[in-house]
Amino acid sequence: MSTKPKDAVSPPVELRPALDEAPAVDLAGRRDGGDTGDRAARRGIRVAHLSASPEFFAFVFLVVICAVLTFSRSTFLTEYNLQNIGRQTAVLAVLAVGLLYVLLSGGIDLSVGGQVALAGVVAASLAGHMPVGWAFVAAVACATLIGVINGLFVGVAGFSPIIVTLAVGQVLTGVALVFTTSGPIQPSDSHYSDLATANLGALPTIVVAAAASVLVAHAILSRTSLGRYIYSVGGNETAAWLAGIPTALVKISSYTICGAFAGFAGILASSRIGSGDASVGPSQMLEAFAAVFLGGVGFGTARGKVIGVVCGALILGVISNGIDLFQLNSDWQYIVSGAMILLAIAFQVLPARLAARRS
Amino acid sequence: MTVTGTAPPFIEAVGVSKHFSGVAALSDVTLRIGAGEARGLVGENGAGKSTLIAILTGALSADQGIVRIKGEEAHFHRPLDALRNGIGTVYQHSALVPNLSVAQNIELGVEVTKTPLRLLTRRTRPETFEALELVGAADLAQRTVSTLTLAQRQLVAIARACSRGGRMIVFDEPTASLAPAESRYLFDVIGRLRAAGIALLYVTHRLDELAPVVDRITVLRAGRAVAECPGTASEQELVDLMAGHEAVEREDEIAVRRRSTTRQRLGGVIIDGSGLADAAGTFRDVDLTVRRGEIVALVGLPDSGAVELSQVIAGARRLGVGVLEVNGRPVTLRSPAQAIGRGIGYMAGDRKVKGVFPNASVRETIAASALPRVTTLGVIRARRERQLVADLMATCRVSASRPTMSITALSGGNQQKALFARTLAAQPRLIVCEDPTAGVDPPGRGALYQLLFDVVAAGAAVVLNSSDLREVATISDRAILLWRGSVVGELSGDALTEPNLMRGQFDQAAGGPNPAPSGTGSAGGGP
Numbered sequence: 001m002s003t004k005p006k007d008a009v010s011p012p013v014e015l016r017p018a019l020d021e022a023p024a025v026d027l028a029g030r031r032d033g034g035d036t037g038d039r040a041a042r043r044g045i046r047v048a049h050l051s052a053s054p055e056f057f058a059f060v061f062l063v064v065i066c067a068v069l070t071f072s073r074s075t076f077l078t079e080y081n082l083q084n085i086g087r088q089t090a091v092l093a094v095l096a097v098g099l100l101y102v103l104l105s106g107g108i109d110l111s112v113g114g115q116v117a118l119a120g121v122v123a124a125s126l127a128g129h130m131p132v133g134w135a136f137v138a139a140v141a142c143a144t145l146i147g148v149i150n151g152l153f154v155g156v157a158g159f160s161p162i163i164v165t166l167a168v169g170q171v172l173t174g175v176a177l178v179f180t181t182s183g184p185i186q187p188s189d190s191h192y193s194d195l196a197t198a199n200l201g202a203l204p205t206i207v208v209a210a211a212a213s214v215l216v217a218h219a220i221l222s223r224t225s226l227g228r229y230i231y232s233v234g235g236n237e238t239a240a241w242l243a244g245i246p247t248a249l250v251k252i253s254s255y256t257i258c259g260a261f262a263g264f265a266g267i268l269a270s271s272r273i274g275s276g277d278a279s280v281g282p283s284q285m286l287e288a289f290a291a292v293f294l295g296g297v298g299f300g301t302a303r304g305k306v307i308g309v310v311c312g313a314l315i316l317g318v319i320s321n322g323i324d325l326f327q328l329n330s331d332w333q334y335i336v337s338g339a340m341i342l343l344a345i346a347f348q349v350l351p352a353r354l355a356a357r358r359s
Numbered sequence: 360m361t362v363t364g365t366a367p368p369f370i371e372a373v374g375v376s377k378h379f380s381g382v383a384a385l386s387d388v389t390l391r392i393g394a395g396e397a398r399g400l401v402g403e404n405g406a407g408k409s410t411l412i413a414i415l416t417g418a419l420s421a422d423q424g425i426v427r428i429k430g431e432e433a434h435f436h437r438p439l440d441a442l443r444n445g446i447g448t449v450y451q452h453s454a455l456v457p458n459l460s461v462a463q464n465i466e467l468g469v470e471v472t473k474t475p476l477r478l479l480t481r482r483t484r485p486e487t488f489e490a491l492e493l494v495g496a497a498d499l500a501q502r503t504v505s506t507l508t509l510a511q512r513q514l515v516a517i518a519r520a521c522s523r524g525g526r527m528i529v530f531d532e533p534t535a536s537l538a539p540a541e542s543r544y545l546f547d548v549i550g551r552l553r554a555a556g557i558a559l560l561y562v563t564h565r566l567d568e569l570a571p572v573v574d575r576i577t578v579l580r581a582g583r584a585v586a587e588c589p590g591t592a593s594e595q596e597l598v599d600l601m602a603g604h605e606a607v608e609r610e611d612e613i614a615v616r617r618r619s620t621t622r623q624r625l626g627g628v629i630i631d632g633s634g635l636a637d638a639a640g641t642f643r644d645v646d647l648t649v650r651r652g653e654i655v656a657l658v659g660l661p662d663s664g665a666v667e668l669s670q671v672i673a674g675a676r677r678l679g680v681g682v683l684e685v686n687g688r689p690v691t692l693r694s695p696a697q698a699i700g701r702g703i704g705y706m707a708g709d710r711k712v713k714g715v716f717p718n719a720s721v722r723e724t725i726a727a728s729a730l731p732r733v734t735t736l737g738v739i740r741a742r743r744e745r746q747l748v749a750d751l752m753a754t755c756r757v758s759a760s761r762p763t764m765s766i767t768a769l770s771g772g773n774q775q776k777a778l779f780a781r782t783l784a785a786q787p788r789l790i791v792c793e794d795p796t797a798g799v800d801p802p803g804r805g806a807l808y809q810l811l812f813d814v815v816a817a818g819a820a821v822v823l824n825s826s827d828l829r830e831v832a833t834i835s836d837r838a839i840l841l842w843r844g845s846v847v848g849e850l851s852g853d854a855l856t857e858p859n860l861m862r863g864q865f866d867q868a869a870g871g872p873n874p875a876p877s878g879t880g881s882a883g884g885g886p
């Protein structure tokens with residue numbers, strides 16, 4: 001063995017020095033490395049790929065339902081009604097997108113119902129003592145903090161997410177209920193409902209706010225390293241950790257983001273009903289789960305996209321609107337949306353099964 | 360003997376084709392295997408071996424062509440159908456139910472479908488014991504599968520395949536992640552199966568395994584059966600057939616060429632460990648120095664601590680005692696992320712469990728460890744990422760029809776290359792790798808070796824942990840032998856040969872542990 005280190009200060013390996021330079025190590029590619037193929041063919045593949053995706057199914061589903069309602073109810077396609085649907089769906093979409101983060105990271109959050117309830121109660125309580133805007137900010141911060149706590153339990157302490165968040169959710173709902181024993185809290189500020197009732201041009205403010213937050217959520221998931229890491233951790237946590245991904249931090253982040261979105265959904269809901277009511281949480285949570293699954297998000301598969309979840313929320317919003325338009329009892333909502341979920345999952349799973357069987 | 364010229368072959372696939380989303384995996388393949396015949400099946404990564412097996416065993420159905428068993432057309436819809444016809448399959452990682460006992464696993468499926476409501480009997484059936492005896496694992500019958508080693512699980516899978524009156528067993532790279540001793544035992548078992556008149560279809564990338572095991576060898580290239588040769592065909596012949604016209608350098612030539620340059624390459628010390636031990640005590644009192652420019656192999660049986668030692672260096676396992684210096688500074692590595700931060704890249708063994716994100720595309724997989732290189736303030740720059748991944752795919756010869764395809768749709772060997780690319784992407788100065796070429800075809804292996812050589816030539820170092828001793832002899836500059844947690848020797852230069860490595864492992868074991876997998880870890884005796 002040599003005893004004279006020749007280059008004790010050699011630079012780190014630079015196999016791919018500058019990204020646009022010719023590769024330093026050229027092993028004349030014996031086989032097609034991939035990325036060639038002409039553009040049209042690639043676009044063809046992309047279209048085929050798209051049409052097989054669960055998001056696409058959710059979208060088609062939505063379009064079909066809208067078409068049916070358009071033709072059967074003349075009041076469906078009116079500005080007033082569409083604004084109505086928008087207001088109704090905004091809360092749900094925001095909450096469902098938050099849930100998506102946790103599901104993609106391989107977890108689950110059963111405390112979002114409690115977070116929604118708590119955020120509404122906190123906002124309504126504070127609204128008399130400070131400007132409404134600040135009361136909202138404080139409520140969202142509160143829910144975000146709960147998200148951090150969930151994340152620490154799951155990501156650092158290693159507790160089972162379903163148990164931890166169930167427990168945390170119970171506590172939060174309980175706290176919100178204790179605060180409202182004498183009925184929903186009526187904020188003393190008359191501007192409390194402005195967020196839900198005002199319009200920006202033809203669009204309700206609440207829809208614009210929800211859309212903005214959903215776009216941010218989409219950008220984070222699809223464009224940032226955090227988004228990638230969330231998918232990786234959900235896909236295979238061991239492999240993610242071994243590949244150098246900070247899995248604990250990723251989980252904390254996903255629960256935190258979920259908390260922030262639940263808090264935001266909470267103030268939107270509270271502003272809509274004009275009070276702080278602890279009972280809105282649980283039903284909102286179940287609907288949010290429904291929206292997520294309608295949007296093609298698998299449970300435990302870490303697959304799914306914001307666009308699908310938004311479609312899922314819109315499907316539920318349109319269905320509930322349709323039930324109103326047909327003047328059915330609103331309890332039908334549950335039956336119809338349950339059936340829709342079954343139908344949606346059948347549409348997502350069966351084609352793949354059939355394709356695999358076909359010989 | 361019942362051999363007659365006119366008897367139909369035991370199994371035949373005639374004119375079989377299979378496409379995956381428009382890409383041909385198999386085109387017009389015809390394969391006939393007689394009763395009791397042992398057939399080898401070789402080909403590059405992605406040649407279609409696993410696909411052909413899946414069609415023969417009912418896990419996939421062909422687009423065109425037919426499968427016949429003893430002259431009759433077979434319509435398998437799932438692996439159980441094939442099993443009922445006497446065809447069992449053993450994979451690199453065989454699918455067993457981890458929380459059931461060995462005996463329960465072997466009996467799983469058949470009786471349940473006959474009488475769905477009857478309680479499963481507690482008593483193990485005699486056929487189950489017979490089958491376990493055939494593979495020499497009768498003592499495992501009541502063990503829970505999750506407590507078994509990989510090799511033991513394979514024995515169980517074989518027993519399962521034989522227990523239903525198995526007439527043929529298909530092996531898809533059974534040795535790719537076994538230690539040498541375990542592989543040797545597996546060959547014993549295969550010998551017994553052959554003696555019992557059971558036909559074999561044996562897929563491997565370790566060509567030296569073939570001659571003792573098989574009668575004839577079929578070569579697949581790009582989805583076509585291009586040749587059928589006798590089992591004694593030389594490795595060089597096979598490699599040439601697999602690769603087509605291109606010449607592939609022989610592994611012993613690589614070794615000679617490389618060793619001649621070891622001295623010039625050696626640089627400063629990058630890893631200096633003294634008195635190392637992990638918290639569980641799987642290895643103790645290990646001193647280890649790794650210099651820039653060298654490939655150091657850690658060699659030992661599964662209980663030697665060799666794998667654990669490399670995991671400590673990679674940050675994947677906590678150091679218990681001792682001082683580990685990286686580039687002259689003592690470090691405490693709590694996670695692979697911290698190791699990457701210090702320029703140590705890790706490529707773990709067991710691709711499925713420790714490597715692949717099943718929901719990711721090829722591009723996302725390769726970029727996963729190097730996102731900081733292609734992001735600005737956490738936002739991924741799509742063009743830079745595309746460029747980085749395209750370069751790495753070319754360098755590592757990852758053959759995928761497009762980078763956005765799912766990583767799980769790649770053939771096993773190509774997945775392995777993609778994971779190697781992921782490790783390289785973070786530009787490590789030291790690469791710790793476990794079985795880097797498990798399931799990689801000979802040309803691809805050559806390419807990966809060349810990559811490792813390039814990496815060390817550029818001043819990096821490699822710590823290698825491989826169950827393939829030929830690989831160790833081919834590419835490493837030094838091999839450190841471990842025995843039961845202690846360093847017992849070192850081989851380098853001309854002494855670093857496959858037989859010496861083998862001897863280094865087993866001389867220690869003389870009179871010691873039973874090399875049979877069923878004895879691993881618990882057998883008595885000592886050095």
Ligand SMILES: Nc1ncnc2c1ncn2[C@@H]1O[C@H](COP(=O)(O)OP(=O)(O)OP(=O)(O)O)[C@@H](O)[C@H]1O
Nearest residue numbers: 379384404405406407408409410768769770771772
């Ligand atoms: N589910 C799938 N979807 C799309 N393509 C697939 C799928 N399974 C296999 N392929 C493709 O079919 C081809 C043959 O793959 P196969 O797994 O049979 O190769 P192999 O010879 O077993 O390779 P290896 O030696 O790497 O295991 C490859 O190009 C692979 O990408």
Ligand SMILES: [Mg+2]
Nearest residue numbers: 408409770771
């Ligand atoms: Mg294969």
